[in-house]
Amino acid sequence: MRLFSALLERLAFTPARTVKLALLRAYFAEAPDPDRGYALAAIAGTLVLPAARRSLIRDIATARVDPVLFELSYDYVGDLAETVALIWPVREAAVEEPPSVSLVVETLRAATKSEMPGIVERWLDASAPSVRYAILKLMTGGLRVGASGRLAKTALAEIAGIAPDEIEEIWHGLEPPYRPLFDWIEGRESRPDPAGAPVFRPPMLAHPLEDADLAALDPEDWRAEWKWDGIRVQLVRTAGGVRLYSRTAENIGAAFPEILDALDATGEAVALDGELLVLRDGEAAPFAELQQRLNRKTPTGAMMARFPAFVRLYDILFDNGEDVRGLAFDVRRKRLEAWVERVRPERMDLSRLIPFADFSELAALREAARAASIEGLMLKRGASAYLPGRPRGMWWKWKRAPLTVDAVLMYAQRGHGKRSSYYSDFTFGLWREGEDGPELVPIGKAYFGFTDEELRFLDRWVRHHTIGRFGPVREVEKALVLEIAFDAAQRSTRHKSGIALRFPRIARIRADKPAHEADGLDAFVKAYLAH
Known part of the structure; x- marks a missing residue:
């Protein structure tokens, strides 16, 4: 020890x-x-x-x-x-x-x-x-020491002189205390055989698309599809079982048993890449609805009926047990289309390709995507193999620009791990007209987006401006404005303000702006939730 x-x-x-x-x-x-x-x-x-x-x-x-x-x-x-x-x-x-x-x-x-x-x-x-x-x-549990499972696997791979993805591909066929893994990396035994287990394969990731990158691309070489606002998942069925993995290799199948049942019912040995969503009337629901399911490890029948899970398929990695990751995207796409047509799986469909002649057409579509709970666009080279990690120049994510709002800091709480001595979790709100005049109502919470120097400033500010204590929470003077960036807003009955933000983060500390000039809730709703 x-x-x-x-x-x-x-x-x-x-x-x-x-x-x-x-x-x-x-x-x-x-x-x-x-x-x-x-x-x-x-x-x-x-x-x-x-x-x-x-x-x-x-x-x-x-x-x-x-x-x-x-x-x-x-x-x-x-x-x-x-x-x-x-x-x-x-x-x-x-x-x-x-x-x-x-x-x-x-x-x-x-x-x-x-x-x-x-x-x-x-x-x-x-x-x-x-x-x-x-x-x-x-x-x-929850060590919070700045070392992830991926980092530990990388360290093991360096000992063995292999790529970390080689360990990733057998990881879910092993159990603690991982003796076969250590025997392999130290040269005493051969590589462990997952023996048909439904193991995770490292996903292919995209780089953010900048204007300079776009100028160098030939439209004929690229395929476009929507970047849906859910979570990236991998579905695997083999003779050894059925699994649903998150992008970070977390086994999340217990939270979505209806997806596991649908995949198992196909009877196929397959590995699929897609986006987990909540679907309503054929349309993707806001991320906040999917989040209701992500927070439940064992959902009730009522929860499953209220928030029906669905997977929009992007790619196929294994087809009838055959590894097809080395094939070009265009070829894999045809294999995926044929698989969906043949199997007709429940709770799954294809993420459609978007026809376009030039990138200006896509730019216009991208700007209109927010209203449909879409994050933006993906561009994929038609000739690209499915490679683990983030290979440069193969896939691009062309996300819409974030939205921003000026909000007032209301409450703060200490963080965890290395941040346990700092106030680093911040609740912010917008003005509305109350019975006794203007009042602030919380609209969200953010705990990242700031630099270390800004964190120290915020921590000092909270300590010097605390006006109330509620257990670990500190109420502060309503005097500091924060510019909050976020990806989307949706209505929510869980919050007093009636709204919830998707992916909020602190973009800027507006110490120069008086608190009474921060944004109002009514104007925010009209701007972002009128539809």
């Missing part, structure tokens, strides 16, 4: 990607099995442990520490595991050694609910603060 805790600590305070990779390589080379395999699973978010409720950790901490002191400390630190690790008072000299990563995992899997508090207390008593932090993070 000491090796793992040292890794977490160094990763959390290391911004450079190359240094993070070096730290991960060193840990995987030095740590024993099965510790390193469980650590890899924790970093990748695939470590499944019995639910260690945050309330349990809070209860054992407040039994050992004055509750008021604990709450004040938690409020200041902003992270439960870090707070308990730092404030934990050891009752007597520890007689036990700190547990290993594998001991923590195996003990938690075997322990009863009544045994859990005593086990955790003994571990914390036997450990230094950094080790306590690692134990608690293993229990609760």
Whole structure:
């Protein structure tokens, strides 16, 4: 555990990607099995442990520490595991050694609910603060140390001298603690065979299209289709099962069982690339409706009926078990069209190609796309193979320009991980006429878009202008204007303002603008929701 805790600590305070990779390589080379395999699973978010409720950790901490002191400390630190690790008072000299990563995992899997508090207390008593932090993070998940599963796989690939995508293509056929994977990358065994498992294949991604790029393109070489406002998914059916993956390889099938059933009913060995949407009367609904489903891991029948899921297909990767990724896009498109015509799958259709003679036609279509819940356009070279990653010059995303609104900062909350000491989650609002005159109503929340320097400014501003406290939330003087960029707005009954924003981010801090000159809700609705 000491090796793992040292890794977490160094990763959390290391911004450079190359240094993070070096730290991960060193840990995987030095740590024993099965510790390193469980650590890899924790970093990748695939470590499944019995639910260690945050309330349990809070209860054992407040039994050992004055509750008021604990709450004040938690409020200041902003992270439960870090707070308990730092404030934990050891009752007597520890007689036990700190547990290993594998001991923590195996003990938690075997322990009863009544045994859990005593086990955790003994571990914390036997450990230094950094080790306590690692134990608690293993229990609760969400390491937040700036290292993703993809980064860990890249570190493993560098050890083996292979491409990270080679690991990605077998990843979902393996289970923690990944002994066959380590045997392969260290040269003791051959590459693990996923044996027909429905594994994820790294997706092909696009570059943003700039004016200079567009000027160099020949329209005859390119195919255009809409960029739909859902989430990119990969559907895979093999003899080993059916899976629905997000673009980041997260298995999200449990949230969309009707999609899994529809794919399974095809009876085909296939891998498809598409966009997950909620469809109403044949039209894509706003992203906010899909978000209702994304927030439910096990949807009810009523939820599925209210927000019917659908996949608009872009591409085909495997056709009847044949890998077709090396074929040109035009050829794959014909294969996909033939597959849809032959199989006629439920809850799926084709993303249509848009005919055009020159890019000025597409530019006009792109500008009119917002009203139809479309993000913009995709341009794909007709001769392009399906390549993992973001190969330059093959696919372009031509998104519509973001919308902006000037809003007033209303509330702030501390972030997590490296931001746990900063106020970095900001709620903002617009003016409307209330019973007693102008009042602000929240329209959204943003936690990115600003630089580190701007974050420090905002954090100081919140601390110096707090006028109310509601648990971890700070109400501030209604005096700072933020220019908020967003992709779309839709009506929402979940918010007091009656609207919700798609992908809001802070574009600019308008310290130069008086708060009373920020935008009004009525004007916003007329501008963006009149249709």
